[in-house]
Amino acid sequence: MAAKKRRRIAPLILVLFIAAGIGVGVYFILNPSSARMGEEVMDSVMEVRGIVIRNETVVQRGEAYHIQYLVNDGDYVQSAQPIVNTYSRGYDTQLAQIIALEQQIYDQQSALLQLQYGESALPDSLTQINADIDSCIDKIMAANSGEGGEDFLTLQSNLYSLMSERTALMQQLVTPDEALTNSMNQLSALQSSFTQKTTLVNDGSAGYISFTTDGYESALSTDQLNTTQVTDILSGYGSISPSTSDLYRIIAADHWYVAFNVSIDSPERLIEGQTYSMLMAGSDTVYSAYCSYARTFTSTITYVVEIYSDTKPILNTRSGTFSFSRSASGATVRLDGLTYESGVPTVMVKQGDEYVAIPVYILCSDEENAVIVAQDSSIQLRSGLRYDIP
Secondary structure, three states, X not given: OOOOOOOOOOHHXXXXXXXXXXXXXXXXXXXOOEEEOEEEEEEEEEEEEEEEEEEEEEEEOOOOOEEEEOOOOOOEEOOOOEEEEEEOOOHHHHHHHHHHHHHHHHHHHHHHHHHHHOOOOOOXXXXXXXXXXXXXXXXXXXXXXXXXXXXXXXXXXXXXXXXXXXXXXXXXHOOOOHHHHHHHHHHHHHHHOOOOEEEEEOOOOOEEEEXXXXXXXXXXXXXXXXXXXXXXXXXXXXXXXXXXXXXXXEEEEEEEEEEEEEXXXXXXXXXXXXXXXXXXXXXXXXXXXXXXXXXXXXOEEEEEEEEOOOXXXXXXOOEEEEEEEEXXXXXXXXXXXXXXXXXXXXXXEEEOOEEEEEEEEEEEEOOOEEEEEEOOOOOOOOOOOEXXXX
């Protein structure tokens, strides 16, 4: 039986196998891991913690000893509208002197009235004023003992006005003698020196009034805001205490801001100059938020969005959670295909035999992909283009 001949691989075929293996190795060395761009319509929600900034002006109380507000907290006040009465130290004492002198003058006028007109009945107008004065005195006594719900300063002011009205009415009915004339002159001098009460008016633009402050009103400026300020306020670190001399603040009624930080290498970001729908946690109101500011710092990007809407719901809100709706369609890349050069998202796109860095805007992103557009409008990114996966 004849022996079988062994088949030998031709040297040429072996060389081809080796060359192919080397070629594959060289390809993967010269052509790093890559993918092709897709195309997608994407919707996503970006949720952040942010701070609220308002256009607000704080008014100081100065040397005021007593405060009497003429409006309610949260009211809308006009320019030049009276806001508050302030009373200096010594107001109570001097007012008590005036009221006591008013009573003395009334007693003198009453005595002269009887001498000049006998026992004729008092005019109805005078009887009514006397009844109002008695009622006001009863309320003052109740307020002084902690009873009743009326403001003590308001009652004092009302009593002063009533007694002045009565004195003026009696002057029409009674011819003064020398003693009464002297008392009237004394009262006039005392009233002229009574400067302890000052009425403050809103000397700025119209807006909402608030009687509470947090110390950040003048410390926050959208023009000079930085990432540290936002971080500190959100964390409570380095919090500012409101000044004890703060009296009230006036807040612009239709314009406010939200500021927040985003990591410099996060695809969760907004585009400066774009408008987004924004929700604030705890509210069902959908706000239109315009991204007016995006500044890159060492490790974060600080954003400021403007909201042209009623400020009353956020008068006393300094921080909160905000959600921005993002929608976009176009070329997509995997998130791991993005690199960040000083905070600028970049994709390495294959052009010919090499990969070229293309700065992009991230229009929208989810857990895996991002919709992008080249920052250079002359560059068109499209489905099918190959890009590097670093």
